[in-house]
Amino acid sequence: MNIKLLLGASAIALLSLSTASYAADVVDQEPSVPEAVYVDAFSWTGAYIGINGGYAWTKGDFSAGGASADEDFNGGLLGARLGYNWQMGNDFVGGIEVDVDHVWNENDYVFGGADVEAGSDWQGSARLRLGYAIDRTLLFATGGVAITNAYVKVPALGFDESKTFTGWTVGAGIEHAFTDNWLGSIEYRYADFGSETIGDVVDVDLKQSTVRVGLAYKF
Numbered sequence: 001m002n003i004k005l006l007l008g009a010s011a012i013a014l015l016s017l018s019t020a021s022y023a024a025d026v027v028d029q030e031p032s033v034p035e036a037v038y039v040d041a042f043s044w045t046g047a048y049i050g051i052n053g054g055y056a057w058t059k060g061d062f063s064a065g066g067a068s069a070d071e072d073f074n075g076g077l078l079g080a081r082l083g084y085n086w087q088m089g090n091d092f093v094g095g096i097e098v099d100v101d102h103v104w105n106e107n108d109y110v111f112g113g114a115d116v117e118a119g120s121d122w123q124g125s126a127r128l129r130l131g132y133a134i135d136r137t138l139l140f141a142t143g144g145v146a147i148t149n150a151y152v153k154v155p156a157l158g159f160d161e162s163k164t165f166t167g168w169t170v171g172a173g174i175e176h177a178f179t180d181n182w183l184g185s186i187e188y189r190y191a192d193f194g195s196e197t198i199g200d201v202v203d204v205d206l207k208q209s210t211v212r213v214g215l216a217y218k219f
Contacts, residue, residue, distance in 0.1 A: 041135065042135060042136050042177055042180065043087050044085045044086075044087040044093045044133055044138060044177075045085055045086055045087045046084070046085060046218050046219055047082075047083070047084045047218070047219045048082070048083055048084070048085070048183060048216040048217060048218040048219065049080070049081070049082050049216060049217055049219075050080070050081050050082075050183070050214050050215050050216025050217060051078075051079070051080055051081070051214065051215055051216075052077075052078075052079055052080070052081055052099065052101070052185075052212045052213065052214035052215075053076070053077065053078045053079075053212060053213060053214075054076070054077055054210055054211050054212030054213060055074070055075070055076055055077065055210065055211055055212075056074065056075060056076070056077050056103055056105060056123075056208055056209070056210045057072065057074050057208065057209045057210070058072065058073040058074065058103075058105055058120070058206060058207070058208040059071075059072055059073075059206070059207045059208070060072075060073055060118065060150070060204055060205070060206055061204070061205040061206075062111065062118070062152075062202055062203070062204055063202070063203045064111075064112065064201050064202040064203065065112060065201075067111065067112045069109070069111055071107055071109060071118065072107070073105040073106070073107050073118070073119055073120070074105055075103060075104035075105035075106075075119075076103070076104050077101040077102065077103045077104070077123075077210065077212065078101060078102055079099055079100050079101030079102060079124075080099065080100060081097055081098065081099035081100075081214065081216070082097070082098055082099075083095055083096060083097030083098070083129070083216075084096055084097075085129075087133060091132055091133045091134075092130070092131070092132055092133075093129075093130070093131045093132070093133050093138055093140070094128070094129065094130055094131075095128070095129040095130075095131070095140075096126075096127070096128055096129065097126075097127050097129055097142070098124070098125065098126045098127075099124055099125055100122065100123070100124035101122065101123050101124065102121065102122055103120055103121065103122065103123055103148075105119050105120060106118070106119030107119055111154075114154050114156050114157065115154070115155060115156060116152060116153065116154050117151075117152070117153040117154075117155070118150070118151065118152045118153070119150070119151065120148050120149050120150045120151070120206075121149055121151070122148065122149055123146070123147065123148035123149075123191075123208075124146075124147050124148075125144055125145060125146045125147065125169050125189075125191070126144050126145050127142045127143055127144030127145070127169065128142065128143060128144055129141070129142045130142075131175075136176060136177040136178075137174065137175070137176050137177075138174065138175040138176070138177075139172075139174055140172065140173055140174070140175065140187075141170075141171070141172045142169075142170070142171050142172065142173070142187070142189070143168070143169065143170040143171070144168070144169060145166065145167075145168060145169070146166070146167050146168055146169035146191040146192075146193060147164065147165065147166050147167075147193075148164070148165050148191075148193050148206065148208075149162055149163065149164050149165070150162065150163055150165060150193075150196070150198065150204055150206060151163075151198070152198050152199065152202050152204070159199060159201070161198045161199030161201075161202075162198065163196045163197070163198045163199075163204070164196075165193035165194055165195075165196050165204075165206055166193070166194060167191060167192045167193040167194040167206075168191070168192055169189050169190065169191035169192075170189065170190055171187055171188050171189030171190060172187065172188060173185055173186055173187025173188065174186060174187075177218070180218070181217055181218050181219075182215070182216075182217060182218070183214075183215070183216040183217075183218055184213070184214070184215055184216075185213065185214040185215075185216070186211070186212070186213045186214075187211075187212060187214075188209070188210070188211050189209070189210050189212070190207075190208070190209050191207065191208045191209075191210070192206075192207050193206040193207070193208065194206070
């Protein structure tokens with residue numbers, strides 16, 4: 001056999017094998033497709049505990065012995081709250097919350113010719129909440145039972161009495177989840193604590209507006 005023909009045939013065979021091997025590698029090494037990354041939507045469902053602080057504007061109507069007076073008792077508040085939310089499938093969120101605050105709203109004035117000290121030490125509420133969630137932001141309304149104490153002191157007469165008032169409260173606010181666990185909020189509430197007689201002497205009617213900010217940890 002001619003040596004040139006033998007070398008030519010060998011070269012063609014080697015080229016064919018190389019081409020086939022490359023084609024197989026191309027088929028085997030299909031381009032990889034990045035896997036889709038799914039991010040779970042934030043859920044408002046769960047219990048939470050937190051603190052809140054703000055300011056209270058309280059109006060008191062007093063009457064005793066034929067005399068009457070309207071006084072404002074304004075001051076700061078600081079307290080704690082505990083609640084639970086349920087997120088529904090249509091982005092509505094229902095919940096229940098209780099809170100208790102210490103308030104600083106004592107006032108000194110003259111009533112019926114005598115020096116009088118009046119105010120309250122604490123207040124609280126138990127409320128339902130209903131809101132609409134826009135991902136991590138919740139717009140909500142709230143309402144329920146409100147409770148507070150009020151006291152009246154007349155040092156010149158040795159009068160020092162207090163009473164617990166129970167009424168209702170309504171309000172609205174906005175809450176935002178900064179992380180999966182930390183929630184911040186701001187809300188306005190109006191409360192009508194009703195009327196009571198303190199020491200069987202002074203008739204008192206209390207109404208209040210509050211603005212408060214809160215920070216809570218969601219479990």
